[in-house]
Amino acid sequence: MKLKHGFTLRPLGPDFILIAEGAEVINFNKMLTMNESAAYLYRNLTDKDFDAEAMADLLCAEYDVTHEQALSDATTLIHKWQDAGITE
Secondary structure, three states, X not given: OOEOOOEEEEEEOOEEEEEXXXXXXXXXXXXXXXXXXXXXXXXXXXXXXXXXXXXXXXXXXXXXXXXXXXXXXXXXXHHHHHHXXXXX
Protein backbone atom coordinates (compact mmCIF):
# COMPACT_ATOMS: atom_id res chain seq x y z
CA MET A 1 0.00 0.00 0.00
CA LYS A 2 1.02 3.63 -0.37
CA LEU A 3 0.01 6.95 1.13
CA LYS A 4 -2.00 9.20 -1.16
CA HIS A 5 -0.38 12.36 -2.47
CA GLY A 6 -1.71 15.82 -1.70
CA PHE A 7 -1.34 15.90 2.08
CA THR A 8 0.95 17.95 4.29
CA LEU A 9 1.87 17.00 7.85
CA ARG A 10 2.14 19.99 10.19
CA PRO A 11 2.99 20.25 13.88
CA LEU A 12 0.26 21.43 16.23
CA GLY A 13 1.42 21.53 19.83
CA PRO A 14 2.57 18.05 20.88
CA ASP A 15 0.62 16.45 18.01
CA PHE A 16 0.53 16.74 14.24
CA ILE A 17 -2.29 17.37 11.78
CA LEU A 18 -2.60 16.11 8.24
CA ILE A 19 -3.93 18.75 5.88
CA ALA A 20 -5.25 18.09 2.36
CA GLU A 21 -3.62 20.53 -0.04
CA GLY A 22 -3.57 18.95 -3.47
CA ALA A 23 -6.00 18.53 -6.31
CA GLU A 24 -5.82 14.75 -5.78
CA VAL A 25 -7.63 15.14 -2.46
CA ILE A 26 -10.03 17.97 -3.26
CA ASN A 27 -12.98 16.00 -1.82
CA PHE A 28 -11.18 15.16 1.43
CA ASN A 29 -13.06 16.98 4.19
CA LYS A 30 -11.47 15.57 7.32
CA MET A 31 -8.75 16.77 9.61
CA LEU A 32 -6.55 14.00 10.94
CA THR A 33 -4.46 14.32 14.05
CA MET A 34 -1.45 12.12 14.72
CA ASN A 35 0.76 11.55 17.69
CA GLU A 36 4.55 11.64 17.39
CA SER A 37 4.98 7.98 16.45
CA ALA A 38 2.22 8.05 13.79
CA ALA A 39 3.77 11.22 12.33
CA TYR A 40 7.19 9.52 12.35
CA LEU A 41 5.74 6.65 10.35
CA TYR A 42 3.90 8.98 7.98
CA ARG A 43 7.09 10.93 7.23
CA ASN A 44 9.12 7.77 6.69
CA LEU A 45 6.54 6.02 4.50
CA THR A 46 5.66 8.86 2.14
CA ASP A 47 6.23 7.76 -1.49
CA LYS A 48 7.03 4.18 -0.46
CA ASP A 49 5.19 0.89 -0.65
CA PHE A 50 4.67 -0.48 2.85
CA ASP A 51 2.83 -2.99 4.97
CA ALA A 52 2.41 -3.59 8.71
CA GLU A 53 5.77 -5.41 8.90
CA ALA A 54 7.62 -2.44 7.40
CA MET A 55 5.87 -0.11 9.84
CA ALA A 56 6.74 -2.38 12.77
CA ASP A 57 10.39 -2.43 11.71
CA LEU A 58 10.46 1.38 11.67
CA LEU A 59 8.84 1.55 15.11
CA CYS A 60 11.34 -0.94 16.57
CA ALA A 61 14.25 1.02 15.11
CA GLU A 62 13.05 4.31 16.63
CA TYR A 63 11.30 3.33 19.88
CA ASP A 64 11.89 0.87 22.69
CA VAL A 65 9.05 -1.49 21.79
CA THR A 66 8.76 -5.21 21.11
CA HIS A 67 8.17 -6.36 17.56
CA GLU A 68 4.85 -7.90 18.60
CA GLN A 69 3.59 -4.63 20.08
CA ALA A 70 4.90 -2.64 17.11
CA LEU A 71 3.14 -4.98 14.68
CA SER A 72 -0.11 -4.72 16.61
CA ASP A 73 0.12 -0.91 16.66
CA ALA A 74 1.04 -0.80 12.96
CA THR A 75 -1.95 -2.96 12.03
CA THR A 76 -4.29 -0.71 14.01
CA LEU A 77 -2.82 2.40 12.38
CA ILE A 78 -3.15 0.93 8.89
CA HIS A 79 -6.87 0.36 9.50
CA LYS A 80 -7.28 3.94 10.74
CA TRP A 81 -5.44 5.32 7.72
CA GLN A 82 -7.53 3.18 5.37
CA ASP A 83 -10.76 4.29 7.06
CA ALA A 84 -9.66 7.92 6.77
CA GLY A 85 -8.94 7.48 3.06
CA ILE A 86 -5.27 8.49 3.04
CA THR A 87 -3.94 5.21 1.58
CA GLU A 88 -4.23 3.74 -1.88
